[in-house]
Every structure is written in structure tokens, then in C-alpha cells.
Amino acid sequence: MSHEAEAVSSRGGGISAGIKTPRPKSNWLKHEMAVPKPWAVNVGRFALFIIMLLLWEIGARSGLINSFFWSQPVEIARTWWIGVQTGAVWQDTLYTFRSTVIGFVLGTLGGTLLGLSFWWSKYYARISEPFIIMFEAMPKLALAPIIVLVFGIGIGSKIAMGFAITVVITTLTTYNGVRSVDKDLVRMVYSLGASRMQVFRKVIVPTAIPAMISALRINIGLALTGAIVGEYIGSERGLGRMIFYAGQTYEISLIWANIFNLSILSMLLYVLIGKLESLLLKGFMHQK
Amino acid sequence: MSHEAEAVSSRGGGISAGIKTPRPKSNWLKHEMAVPKPWAVNVGRFALFIIMLLLWEIGARSGLINSFFWSQPVEIARTWWIGVQTGAVWQDTLYTFRSTVIGFVLGTLGGTLLGLSFWWSKYYARISEPFIIMFEAMPKLALAPIIVLVFGIGIGSKIAMGFAITVVITTLTTYNGVRSVDKDLVRMVYSLGASRMQVFRKVIVPTAIPAMISALRINIGLALTGAIVGEYIGSERGLGRMIFYAGQTYEISLIWANIFNLSILSMLLYVLIGKLESLLLKGFMHQK
Amino acid sequence: MNAYKMELENVSKTYLGTDGNPVNALGPIHMQIPNHRFISIVGPSGCGKSTLFNIISGLVETSDGAIYVGGNRVDGLTGITGYMLQKDLLLPWRTILDNVILGLEIEGIPKKEAKAKALPLLYKYGLKGFEHHYPAQLSGGMRQRAALLRTIMYDREIILLDEPFGALDAQTRAMMQEWLLDLWDDFQKTILFVTHDMEEAIYLSDEVYIMTSRPGTIKRHLMIDLPRPRKPQIITSPQFIELKEEALRTLSEETMRAYQQESAG
Amino acid sequence: MNAYKMELENVSKTYLGTDGNPVNALGPIHMQIPNHRFISIVGPSGCGKSTLFNIISGLVETSDGAIYVGGNRVDGLTGITGYMLQKDLLLPWRTILDNVILGLEIEGIPKKEAKAKALPLLYKYGLKGFEHHYPAQLSGGMRQRAALLRTIMYDREIILLDEPFGALDAQTRAMMQEWLLDLWDDFQKTILFVTHDMEEAIYLSDEVYIMTSRPGTIKRHLMIDLPRPRKPQIITSPQFIELKEEALRTLSEETMRAYQQESAG
Amino acid sequence: GGRSTASSGPDTAVPAKAAGNTKELIIAEPVHSTGYLPLYIAIRKGLFEDIDVKVVTLSGGSAHTNAVLTDQAFGFIGGPEHNAFAKAKGAELRAVVNIVNRGNVYLVARSGLDPGTDIAAFMRGKSVAVTQYGGTPNSIIRYLAKEWGYELDKDITLKEVDSGAIPAILQQGQGDVAVVTEPILTQGIQEGIWGEPFYNVPQELGPYAYSTINIKQDSITKDPETVQKFVTGIQKGLEFLQDNHEESMEIAKQEFPTMAEDLLKTTLNRSYEDEMWEFSGQISEEAVTTGLAVVRAAGLLKTDTIEYADIIDMQFVK
Ligand SMILES: Nc1ncnc2c1ncn2[C@@H]1O[C@H](COP(=O)(O)OP(=O)(O)OP(=O)(O)O)[C@@H](O)[C@H]1O
């Protein structure tokens, strides 16, 4: 058997020899079982980040990268530091954070409820479909006049944007989750005399939960985008507003500095969502 | 047994009576099995659409809805008809269609490959994560100066927008699909001596396909959004440019007329994707 | 009151095959099930036993025919029978205990009460220490026991069991058999029981139906007139052996015929 | 050349329980499996039989101990043994035929060739007409047959079978038994076989291991010295009955002990 | 225009792609506006000789400048202050012909508010809806605030929003005053959201290099003939606009087919009235000085060293 011959290490003597040879492992076991060590991952990320910055700075200094269009790390860091000193960084980040989180929560809840509600009637689901698509297709920015009319220029319009942008995708994802339910489980529960409401509560909702949870990550990013678009429509504060400012006035380093802040914020949000996700998975699905 | 007594109809005589009573059905069976009739669905959609338009028009005429901000259906129809006559509708729609489809194809393929590639190394996947999130968090609209720099002012920048907006979500969705694989199936295939490549081809990819397919619907909408954003940044033609222009000049009816065109386009795209989806599901998953 | 607890009249099922043509999977089946009887159904694999149970429990629509319980037409209705499906179908996100009380929960019995009722049974049937485990952490046999307990806890007059003891070890199986007989006796249930083990079928039942191969119809209806209560030793009695040989001959005739048919055609 | 085809040395497995404490699920196990033997393993449900097979086939890491095949250490290596898992694990997106040839495909044998090899077996074992069906369309027994055929087609010297005949009807089971014996004889395989049916274990095997309840260790190692080839009638021979009674007594002792332990603690 | 690479800087000249005999020139406009009617007239009436001019709408910050600096577009429409911004970072751009020579914005007050005659006094404590920072309307209100001696956020609050949001803000009473341009100005008046402008920037600030056509210095050195042809065409467009009000209106209708006709007419009339266009194409020193003063007041231009000659080149205007 060639398979065997290739893969195993010779042991020499019989069992009685009792010499413990190092345990051989197949590749896949290592892979499927291993969870990368957090510190190694963080080191990797950090290293990659630093290398990218270094290449950029060197490229800019040597003229390979035109710093007129791209700016350069040292310059960006300087601009960023000014923001930290004036306190603008914290205020803008907090502002964007607040509207993102509220829009996210509302959009996710709304979309989940809507997606789940589709289970109740295929007819209703099919009728609603094109309207949902229509709503999704609307460029939210173009609706600025109406959005301001309805939601004002305060935090309301930013929340509305976050909501509008997350709700459709959550609806679709949840509905996909609902449709992926194991038909046999549904049958079994019906065989116990369950009502539709009971099947819904005891099978459909728990089945859809992983889909909903997997939508969280995507949603937080979208809610952030929504908040940024909302800030574009009109805002007094916020990272999005700062970036547009900078874009209008050729301050490329200010754009990057705020994109950096935005990345930090979005990373923070993802970390929070990650925690929430594993809490939910543990609570509902008993997975690690 | 109260259950029984409630639910069943009395039959009177014994079997020998041979009188066929109408067959009783439980609610859920009707629901789970019934597929809504296409004509009924279409009638429902159309009716809903007409009712909404009527309410809008009546509201505008009676002054309940401020038609300066909301415009009104008759006005929108008139504006739309001008577009049809001048041929602008077709040109703009075609332009947007083209960039959407190209962006969609590239973004979906790219995201799928990226998402699948994450299966190969958790370490690599974990390291890449924040960079992907960073990329996702960047407000594409604000990067206009740099986008124009990298992708030009032609169709390239619209395609790039569609790509940028779809690729991350496809990546995340595919990776979620990959992670949802039945561990026992993977074990079984390894037990047949499969290499990682074989497990990948024979289990991981087929498992991820439904997730990928379910991402198609979401992606086409996002690619459209991307193309629209690309047209905001700069364009000679396209529905997004028209909407942007209308917003600048406060032609609300023109905004709606183009949103209508956009809805038609997106519906068309969804229909096409729906066909593609059922083809793929049939081809790969043998589902109806 | 009817003479029979349940009657199947001309029940049959046709699936749509992959090629679009209808595939006749079952029937027509006629059965008259007296009250408080223990009935076994034995038949070649794929003859439609699971399909029949799905139909009786209202989970699959009949293509033709009618089902009556206590004189009332019930086909298409759920909640009439207790049914243990061939797959264990435990809800993966519930602990074993929560899975077992599912039927009671659906009936509206308070969780606490339901749990108090279920725990002794879990203890008795070797699931002690696993009440708060999730299905994925259990061995195959344990999962099947949990599914069986769930069905039993869902206290219906007619109980359908599709190969409930398939994955159990001999000792547990024997214990479960005795317990099932007790239960049937104590609570005056009517039990329909699918098994592949003819000895088990005869040992447990008042009547054994032997089915033909696909599309499954009733080939033979055997009355088991062994006295009750039966002791395990009964299986070595001449009467038992005679019945078993008779039944096995019928079944093997049928299986052979099926194989020959398939090899030929 | 070693005296033994396969040796298990001090193999054990500890899972992490729900409460975070380690749960001892198996072992330590010592086994010495001679070449070309038919070995059965019988034990109470949940004693770790499936866990043991998972370890031998390299799918689960041992917590302790080592496995040698032909003198080479192989624990953690896959592809050494052919393994039929307790679940059927057919790939739902492949037809039955494509599922059955999976092992050959992985070895790089052209699909056409593999299919030509598989079709006669499918015909012989009652899957004719179902080659191009998908797993969801098959009855439980048919799926199990397909899974068994897949393992057999994946032609390894050591074959692990975890309750392969659990869902088969008696006739098919008998046919499969004979066929398995033929195969073992013709191709000189070494077979490890888990079953809950002691009669089946003794009828098929050269050696029977009886395991203790969880954590499963070897309680008894029985040599079955019945002459080969064996006829089905052998089960009524005094020697067979004696062996069976002996084995059942050991097993029931163990199961009883386990139940008592659990009821007490 | 070809796709540029990251390394092609503002000074690396990539020759514009020639299509046959007629060169294709792309002009990037920040928005499609009646103010740029001379350009549209020149295109629609075929007033350019030997060159083929195409217009691309390119919004989004400095995108239009970047398009020119990377040779994806030949020129862009915008104030010469953009050339100053670029110059401050080391890139050379020149305004070669004037189009809009007035600060094309108006201050309006929410209906019901009476600004009276002392505008500075009226403005104290008001909140002003205006488009985003960096855009000229925003710079102008900042400039005016400074002139009045007001401090932002203290004496005057700015609500910086997308232009489409401005009417809604006044309608809802979230703002008192708006800085608007045509055609929203007229629409708001018609709708009764605000009254006639109480502060007419075109008249008050006088000549103001608001929208010029700016190209790369390189184009001037390497291919002056093309630049000449282009500028001549624009000048013909300006002349046409000056001489043929009726026909210009017809062209405007084709260019803005969906805009209400009376609205378009009012807009054009107001533009003529306020001497919006510089029909000679000349950019005066005074006009540039005003423009730069405004962006300096807004804090957009931080250097003081940039002069008229650094950003304007009038050699082609005949
Ligand atoms: N969804 C389906 N589509 C098409 N055919 C089906 C479907 N479900 C079952 N069948 C067919 O119906 C027949 C009866 O299946 P069933 O599961 O009832 O058999 P069974 O008697 O329970 O077999 P076993 O003893 O192996 O469990 C089989 O031939 C099977 O292939």
C-alpha cells in the first residue's frame, strides 16, 4: 500500500522495544484543529501594517509614489497628531460611533423581524420582494432633500441612513436562513402537534439565528457606511464630514488621517460585534 | 383526546358506508407545500404599486403631501416620458447596466476566491481580517480624488466601485459558508485519504456554493449601488449621474423618474440573477 | 364506537422521480388496527415503511386513500399520533432534557413540571449525566434513546415507532423492549412498530404485517397468538420458532423476488 | 514483518465536557490485531466504540497512546484504513453512484473506470435504479448500503465498520454478511466490526472484544474457534450457543453494573 | 483620456490621445450647470475648430483637478483658486479663459423673516444653511462673516449640508438663512420657502473669477495651438450667448430638457441681469484678487505668495 509507505515513519523494533517515537501527524489534523494563537495573529497584523507603511514612506520619499496625490505616512501622522491635540479626533469618532450603533441596532432588529415575518406567508413574501429591492436600489444620497425633510439634519438622518442600508440585507439574510431550515425538523415538531407559532418559535427562529448572527459583521460595516453618507448629507461633526472636508480642499493627509480613525472605529466595532457574536453563538447555538 | 376531537370531522357510519367525505387538511401542510401562483403574486404586486401611486397623487393634490419636496406621480411620469423621447433613458440605463454587470462579475468572483482561500489557513484568514474590514470601512465616495487617480474617469472607476463594494461581502459570506461545513463530512473524506486540495474541491467548495449563490442577489444590488456611486464621482452618462444632477438642480420629479428607471434596471438584474441562481442550484445542488 | 382504533383505506403514495415521471413508492394499503394492539410492520428496505408512517402522522400527504381514527377522517392532520422518526431529529440547540420535553412544552405544560416528569425516565434509560449535554456530544445509541423518550413523553393513544431500537446495544434494547411492553400495557396504547428484526417483531406484537417490496403493499398479515405476559425465554418455544420461520420464509421470498426482479429488469 | 497487523498501545481519549472538566471517554485500550482477521467489538452504547474507530482512522487525535500498523506508527494519519462511519455521511450534492466512487476518485482513478467498477456492486446490493438518485431520495437502509459500498470500494487492507448493518432488513443483512465474509476471504482484509448484535459478532468473527462501559476498556477478549467456512445454521450449534451465552453474560454484567453505578451516583 | 498610473505625477506629460485628425478634449465640470452654457453652446453649435470637446461631470473634492493633473482630462471648470491650491503643493495649472465672472450665489431668508437694511445686524445669531466646506458658497459666507466681524459658531452658525437638503432645512425652520445658487434660488422663491435674495453676491462683490477653465501648464508649453483653438471656441460660445438670447435659451432647453421652462428662463434672465458671464473671456486682476481673498478668509489657501501670474494665462484670449 503506497499510501501507508509514504506517510508513516519507520519504528524499527516491535512494540516491546518501548521506545516512544515522536507522534506523527497528518497535515489536516494540525490545520482543522489548530486555532491560531491570538498573539501570533496580532503580531502578523501589526507587522503587515508596519511593512505597508514603510513601503509607502520609502516610495514617497524616493518619488516612486507621488505624494501630491497619495500623501505619505509621516505627513499623515503629523496631521493626525494635530487632531488628537485639538480633541477633534475624539469628538468626531464618538459622533460617528453613536449614529452607527443606533442605526445598526435598529436596522438589524427591523430586518430580522421582517425576514422572519416572511416565513408566515410565501405570498406576502413574494409580493414584498420587488418593493424591498426597489428600496435597496434607491441611492440614499440622492434622497437627501427628502431625508432631511423627514429626519432633519441632526443625528436622526444619520441613524436613518444606517437603518436604511442595513435593513434590506438583514431581511434577505434572515429570510435565506429561514428557508434553509431542515424540513425534517419542522415535520417532527409538527408531528408533536405544534401550531405554526410553535414551529416558528422552536424551529424557525433558532435556525435563522446563525444566519442573523453572521449578518451582524456585515451590518456593522454597512451601518458605518450609512452614518458616513448621512454625514455627507449634512452634519456638524463626524469622521465622514471630516473626510469630505479634506477631499474638498486637497488635504490628502487629512483624508488618510480620518480614514485611519475610521478604521480604528470600525475595528473597534468589529471587535465588539465579535464578542456579541460569540456570546450569542454560545447562548443560542452552544458553539465555541 | 381533545386534539383529535377539535380537529377532525365526524364521519358517521363505518368504513363500509363508503361515503367519501372531503379530505381535511392541517393548516401547515397547505402552507409548507403551497407555492404561490405566479399570476396571483404579480397581480398583488401590481395592485400594491398602483395603490401606492394613487395615494401619493391624491395626497399631493389635496396638499397633504408637499409636492415641492416629494413631487407627484403625474409629474414624474411626464418627466420620465421626456427622457424616453430624448432617448436619454435608454442610454443612461445601458451605461449603468454595463458597469454594474462588470463590477458584479469581478467582485463576486474575486470575493468568492478570497473567501475560499481563507479555508487554507486560519492564520492567514485572521491576519487579513482587519485589512478587509478597513477596506470595507473606507467611504468610497470620499476617496473620489484617489479613485479617479487610480481608475480614471471612464467606466473603469464605476467598475472599481462595484467591485470594491461587492468583494468584501462576498468574501465574508463565502467564508461563513466555508466555516459552516459539516465537520463529519470533512472527516469522512479525509478518511478516504484525501489531500487538502481534494477536501477543498469535493467538500468545501460544494458546501460554500449555496452561500455564494445566496450572496448573488445581495451582490447585484450592491454592484448597482457601486456603479451609482462611481457615477456620482464622475461620469458622462448613467442613471446615477442623472440623479445627482437632478438633486443639484432640485428636480425632484427627475430624481424619482430616474429612481424608477433604476428600479426597473435592478428588477431586471434580479430576474437575471434569479434565473442564474436556479440554474446554479439545479446544476450544483440539485434543488428545485 | 368503532371496532377499530384506526383504519387505512386504500392508502398510497407516488413521488415525482428525478426524471419527472411519477414513482409509485407505497400502496395501496389496507389496514384495520384494533384498539390497544401492538402491531409490527416488517418489510424489505425501501418498501415504504417510513413513508407509511409519515402519512399516518399527517406529515406527508397521501396520493390516494383515507385514514380514519376512531371513525374520524384524519389524513393530513398532525398531533393525532406520537411518532418517532427513523432519524433522531433532536434539535441541536437544545439540551437532551429540553429535547425530551419538547412535546409537553408544545402542549403547554410548564417547563418545570415537564422536566420533573422527564428526569426519572432519563435516569432510568441510561442518560443520567447527559441531561444537560447537547445532541452532538452523545453517541448514536444515546441519541436514539432520547428521541424515543421524547415520543413516549408525548403521550398519544397511537404511537408510531420507526426502528426505535436500531442503534441500541443488546442489553439496552432488551430493557427498552420490556419497558415498552409495560408502557403499552399500563397506558393502553396502540403501537405501530417498524423493525428489521423478525424475532423482535414477533416477541413484542399481537399482529405482524409483512410488506412486499416497493411499492409496498401488505403481503401477509400474521396473528401472534402467544400468551401474554411473555418471558424472553419464549423465543426458544416451538410455537415461537414456528411463527418466526413462517414469517422469515415469507419475507425472504419477497426480498428474493425483488432482487431477481431488479437484476432481471 | 511483525506478528501483528495492527497494535493499539495504551490508547485513550478525553473530551472536554460542557462544564469545562475533562471527560474520560475511552481507554486505555490495548489491542493486538493479527493479519487477515475478522474482529468484532461489542460494548454498551456510549462506551467509546465510535471514538476508538475515529482514532484508528486518524480522524480524532488520541489523548494518549500510540497505534502501529505493520510496525509503523500511524496515529493521526488518514488513508491507512477504510472506515465506514456510524452516520452514512453521503455527500448530498452527489448521486449515489458518484458517492460510492468517491474513494476511487480521490485515489485518482478515472471516473469512468471507477463507475464501471461500482455499477455491478450497486446492482447486486439492491441499489439498481437508484444510481442517479440523490441521498435525500433514498430510504435509510439504502443510504447505509451505499455508504458501506463506498467503504468497500476504497480498497484498504484494514477496514473499520461501525454498525454497518444497523438499518438493513434481515434478508439484506444476511446477504451483506455473506458477501462481507467472501470479500474478507478473497482479498485477505483485516476487518474491525462494531455491532450490537452478539449473534452477528460471533457468527462473523475470529475474535470478539467486549468493552466495559464508559470509559470503555477491554473487558473480555473472546477467541471464536468455530471452523470456517461457517454456514448460517451454525448459530444453533451447541458450541455457538455456549459462546454466545458466555459473551452475553459478560456484556449484560457490564451493562447492569453501569446502570447501577449511574443510578447510585 | 488614458488610465493613469500611480507614478505619473502632475508634471509628467502624457500626450493626449489623438483620435484621427480631430483631437478629443475632455473638460471636467463639477456639476451640470446653466452657468457653463457658453461651453455647451460652443459644443452644440460646433464652434470649436479641429477639436472635439466632451464634457464629463466629475464631482467629489479635488477629483476634477486630479483628472487634469493626470492627463485624463484636458481641463476643468472651477475657480482659479484650485490652481492656487495645486500650486501650493507644487503643481502648475493655469486658467486660460473666463466663463462665470461673478460670485454666483445669493443669500435668502426664510419666509416671514425680514432682513431689513442692516444686513450685518440681521445676520447676527442666525443659522445659515450652506453647502459643504471647501465649496465656493461656503467660502463666501465665511468671507462675509469675517467682513461683518462675526465669529463662526458664536455669532453665526453654519449648517453645512448637501445642496439638495437646503430647501428642506429652511422649510422646517432648522435654518434661517440659506446660501443658494440657481435654479434652487428661483424654485424656493416660487415655492414660498424664502423670499427674494436680500444679499446679492454678484452685485455686492463685483467681478469674481468664479468659473474659469483651467488646464495644465504643460499643455500650454507643449501644444499651444490646441489651447488656442479651444479658447477661441469658448470665446465664440460667449459671444453667441451675448448676442443670441433666444437661441441660447433653446440650447439651454436641449441641455436641460427636464427643467421647467419658466424656471430656466428666470435663471437665464437673472444671469444676464447680474452680469454673470464675462463675455470677453478675460480674467481681470480684480476678479482673481476677490476670489483668492474669499478662499483665504475661509482658511482654504494658506500661502500668501501666490500671485495672478502664477495661476492665470491670458495669452490665448484675443
Ligand atoms: N422525497 C422523495 N423523493 C423520491 N423518492 C422518495 C422520496 N422519499 C422516499 N422515496 C422513495 O420511496 C421509497 C420508500 O422509502 P421509505 O423511506 O419509505 O422506505 P423504508 O421502507 O422506510 O426503507 P428502510 O427500511 O430502508 O428505512 C424508496 O424507494 C425511496 O427511494
Ligand SMILES: Nc1ncnc2c1ncn2[C@@H]1O[C@H](COP(=O)(O)OP(=O)(O)OP(=O)(O)O)[C@@H](O)[C@H]1O
Ligand atoms: N465531541 C464530544 N464532546 C464531548 N463528549 C463526546 C463527544 N463525542 C463523544 N463524546 C462522548 O464520548 C463517549 C463515547 O461516545 P461514542 O460515540 O464513541 O460511543 P459508542 O460506543 O460509539 O456508542 P453507540 O454504540 O451508542 O454508538 C460518549 O459518552 C459521548 O457522550
Ligand SMILES: [Mg+2]
Ligand atoms: Mg425507513
Ligand SMILES: [Mg+2]
Ligand atoms: Mg457509536
